[in-house]
Structures are given as structure tokens and as C-alpha cells.
Amino acid sequence: MAANIPFVDLTRQHQVISKELESAMKGVLDSGCFVQGLQLEAFEQEFAAYCEVAHCVGVGNGLDALALLLRAYGIGPGDEVIVPTNTFIATWLAVTAVGATIVPVEPDERAHNLSPALIEAHITPRTRCVMPVHLYGQPADMDPIMALADRHGLVVIEDNAQAQGALYKGRPTGSLGHAAATSFYPGKNLGALGDGGAVVTSDPAIAGRVRMLRNYGSEKKYDHQALGCNSRLDEIQAAVLRVKLRQLGEWNKERRAIAARYDYLLGGLHVIRPSVPESVTPVWHLYVIRSEHRDALQAHLRDQGIQTIIHYPVPPHQQACYASQMPGNSYPLTECLCSEVLSLPMYPGLTEAEQHRVALSIASFRH
Numbered sequence: 001m002a003a004n005i006p007f008v009d010l011t012r013q014h015q016v017i018s019k020e021l022e023s024a025m026k027g028v029l030d031s032g033c034f035v036q037g038l039q040l041e042a043f044e045q046e047f048a049a050y051c052e053v054a055h056c057v058g059v060g061n062g063l064d065a066l067a068l069l070l071r072a073y074g075i076g077p078g079d080e081v082i083v084p085t086n087t088f089i090a091t092w093l094a095v096t097a098v099g100a101t102i103v104p105v106e107p108d109e110r111a112h113n114l115s116p117a118l119i120e121a122h123i124t125p126r127t128r129c130v131m132p133v134h135l136y137g138q139p140a141d142m143d144p145i146m147a148l149a150d151r152h153g154l155v156v157i158e159d160n161a162q163a164q165g166a167l168y169k170g171r172p173t174g175s176l177g178h179a180a181a182t183s184f185y186p187g188k189n190l191g192a193l194g195d196g197g198a199v200v201t202s203d204p205a206i207a208g209r210v211r212m213l214r215n216y217g218s219e220k221k222y223d224h225q226a227l228g229c230n231s232r233l234d235e236i237q238a239a240v241l242r243v244k245l246r247q248l249g250e251w252n253k254e255r256r257a258i259a260a261r262y263d264y265l266l267g268g269l270h271v272i273r274p275s276v277p278e279s280v281t282p283v284w285h286l287y288v289i290r291s292e293h294r295d296a297l298q299a300h301l302r303d304q305g306i307q308t309i310i311h312y313p314v315p316p317h318q319q320a321c322y323a324s325q326m327p328g329n330s331y332p333l334t335e336c337l338c339s340e341v342l343s344l345p346m347y348p349g350l351t352e353a354e355q356h357r358v359a360l361s362i363a364s365f366r367h
Contacts (some may be wrong), residue, residue: 005304005345008187012349013251014288017243026237038240046245048200049167051174057199058233058309059214062161062183065197066094068231070129071137072156072199072209075100079128080192084114085315085334087133090183091159092316097133102325103127104317106333110275112136112288112341116144123148129155134163134173137189137255137285137323138276142168142176157181160200165188165252167281174200184241188256189285190248237340251348255284258350262287265359271297274338286311290340293367298342304325304361304365309343 014021024129040058041135059065075081077099083091086107094224095102103122108115130149132140140158149156156177163173164182174180184187184196199210212219217228233241259274259282266273272290277365288311291297298308315334317326344358 002305002357004309005350005357007307007309007343007345008220008347008351010186010191010347013347014160015182017247018244021240025236025241028239034233034235037235039235039242040233043233043238043242043245044198046242047198050172050245050248051180051200052172053175053180053200054202055200055204057207057214058238059197059199059210059211060231060233061158061195062181062185062197063090063094063097064214064229065181065183065199066131066157066159067097068210068213068229069181069199069201069206070094070098070205071102071213073129073157074087075128075155077134078126080123080124080126081129081131082114082119082127083131084135085155085317085331086112086114086135086337087135087159087162087316088312089316089319089321090161091133092133092322100128100169100171101126102322104331105330106331107135107337108141109333111138111141111277112337113138113140114147116141118258119145119148121340123152125218127152127154128156130179131157131159132158133161134166136274136288137166138274138280138282139163139166139168139173139176139280141277141279146177151193159186161197162285163187163283164188165248166219166283169279175202175260179203179206184237189252189283190241190244193235193240196233196237196241227335228269252283254348255346256282257316258346258355259284260357261352263360265355266362267357270365284346287346288343290337291342292340293365294340294342297362297365298336300365301358301361304357306358306361307345310338311340311343313338330353 152345158180161183180202184192219228
């Protein structure tokens with residue numbers, strides 16, 4: 001019987017760079033410095049350059065990165081933040097964490113990202129920020145979002161947790177808004193060996209504010225200017241990320257090749273393949289298809305030894321934690337997507353033979 005195909009297999013990625021990872025981690029152990037050291041400083045410089053921005057600030061995770069950016073811009077109670085309805089709940093939780101009001105907006109049906117055409121109708125005198133998400137590794141349509149923000153004096157914070165290295169009209173995500181937050185959760189395109197995140201921006205004041213807030217609100221030891229928190233990317237993770245950052249371009253290239261092969265193999269089958277505008281170069285954090293018979297298809301693939309995941313089965317507005325804030329709210333397109341989307345195996349190291357097996361299993365599905 002053929003071996004199972006996992007949704008993601010990080011061991012294949014890590015085997016290629018195992019000696020470099022071991023050397024990097026040993027270097028941190030030998031240094032005796034584990035927090036706020038030279039590895040973090042070097043990674044921040046390297047990742048800022050990768051994103052083509054001036055500053056990077058490493059933090060504890062992607063949710064903290066979003067919340068710290070909102071705090072750095074002074075966004076809080078009484079302010080409104082426009083967010084996509086179709087996203088992981090962390091985007092919403094960051095707004096809630098600072099006491100601001102969530103204003104959900106539906107996505108573009110083809111790209112699944114925040115629809116620029118729908119934003120303006122939701123802007124009020126209290127609106128301070130728009131937070132587009134580059135979902136599945138595909139950039140949101142940023143030019144019209146930025147033009148709208150400029151007209152209304154709004155801050156644009158990119159949620160770049162799934163799109164490290166993606167391009168929009170030749171420019172990297174993370175450099176398209178006023179600032180961006182990202183996650184280094186292990187399964188991301190650039191993943192640590194635990195939680196981690198970062199803020200990137202070319203605004204020195206915002207970078208400095210986040211740098212202070214992440215470290216107990218302190219720029220100088222035992223001198224606390226603000227009510228900060230403890231959210232620091234540690235030296236081990238920074239060292240690991242430096243090794244992986246050197247491979248990220250090749251890994252993203254491989255993801256693009258895998259996505260192109262899926263596009264070919266799934267052509268003509270009874271599923272909807274991802275739609276990609278000509279203006280973007282995705283990095284395929286996820287390869288997401290749609291099917292009206294999604295649950296049955298997922299069960300069929302599971303029976304064939306193929307693991308898939310639903311991103312995301314329950315939208316944020318239907319989660320119990322937002323029941324009191326969103327009573328009876330309905331976002332039909334997002335709800336439809338959540339009932340139809342299915343993420344296929346996607347990771348560097350996925351073989352052509354495994355992709356053929358996935359496609360054949362989808363082709364054999366009967367409903």
C-alpha cells in the first residue's frame with residue numbers, strides 16, 4: 001500500500017539544512033546569550049533587506065506583531081479597523097486586543113482576499129486603519145487599497161503571515177503598506193522551530209515604538225516609558241530563521257512549481273482551482289481548491305491516505321468569542337468559501353509522484 005501523503009512534512013525541509021541548523025543553534029548555546037543578542041540583530045537586518053524596508057523588529061509571534069503595530073500607531077478604544085471577513089482569527093484578535101472596533105469586509109470572490117471595491121462604503125469618521133491579509137500566500141490588491149487610505153488618511157497594516165517573499169507588481173509584500181506584521185510559526189514559508197513573529201516598516205518612529213513596547217515598554221533597562229509587554233524573538237529562533245532565510249527563495253520557487261503542476265493536473269476536474277491575477281507572484285503558502293462537495297471530497301482523500309486541511313472551517317464572525325459583537329451578522333461569500341475550500345498538500349519536498357496521486361484521487365471522487 002502506498003505511503004500516506006501528509007498535508008505538510010517539515011522533516012523533508014529540515015533534512016536539507018540539518019547541519020546548518022545544528023551549527024547555528026550550537027553557536028547560540030556557546031555564546032551564552034539567549035535574548036536580545038547578535039543573532040536577533042543580524043536577522044532583523046537581513047529580513048528588513050529581504051522585505052525591502054528599513055526596519056524589522058522581531059517579536060514573540062504573529063498575533064503580537066499585529067497588536068503591537070496597532071498600539072504603535074495609537075489605535076485603540078473608539079477607533080475602527082477594517083479587516084477581511086475571510087481570514088484566520090488572529091487578524092481580528094489583534095484589533096480586539098487593543099480595544100478597537102472590528103469592521104468586517106467581504107473578499108473578492110476570485111482571489112479570496114479583501115475586496116478594495118467594498119472598503120469605502122465601510123469608512124466612517126472613526127476609521128483609523130485597514131488591515132489587508134495576503135491570504136494563502138497571494139498578495140491582496142494593494143494599489144487601490146493604498147489610494148483609498150491616502151484619500152481618507154488611514155493607516156494600512158499588511159498581515160503578511162502567509163506571504164513572505166510574494167510580489168505585487170514586482171514589489172515584495174511587507175513593503176506595500178505603511179507597516180506589516182508576519183508570523184514565523186513552523187508551518188509558514190519562513191518558519192521557526194517554535195513561535196515567532198516580526199514587524200517590518202520603513203517608518204523609524206513606528207519601528208522604535210514597537211521595539212520599546214515588545215520589551216516591557218523600555219528602551220533603557222529598568223526605565224519604562226510605556227505599558228509594554230514581553231514579546232521578543234529569542235536568539236535560537238533568530239539563528240534558525242537566518243539559516244532558513246537563505247533558502248527561502250528556492251523554497252518559494254519550488255512551491256510555485258508545485259502549484260503550476262497542480263494547476264495542470266487538476267485542469268478539467270470537478271474542482272475550482274486558485275485564480276491568480278497577472279499583477280502578483282504568489283508564494284503558495286497554501287494551494288486551496290473549492291468544491292461544492294468539499295466534506296465528502298476530503299473524506300475520500302483521507303480514505304486514500306491523503307491529508308488535507310480546511311482554511312478555515314468557521315469564519316471569525318461565527319466564532320463563539322465574537323457572538324456578542326457580531327449577533328446575527330452574515331457575510332454570505334465568506335460563509336460560502338468556508339463551506340467549499342480545501343487545502344491540498346503543499347510544501348518543499350512534495351514529489352511529482354505524490355501530486356499525481358493527489359490528482360488521481362480527486363479525479364476518482366464520485367458524489
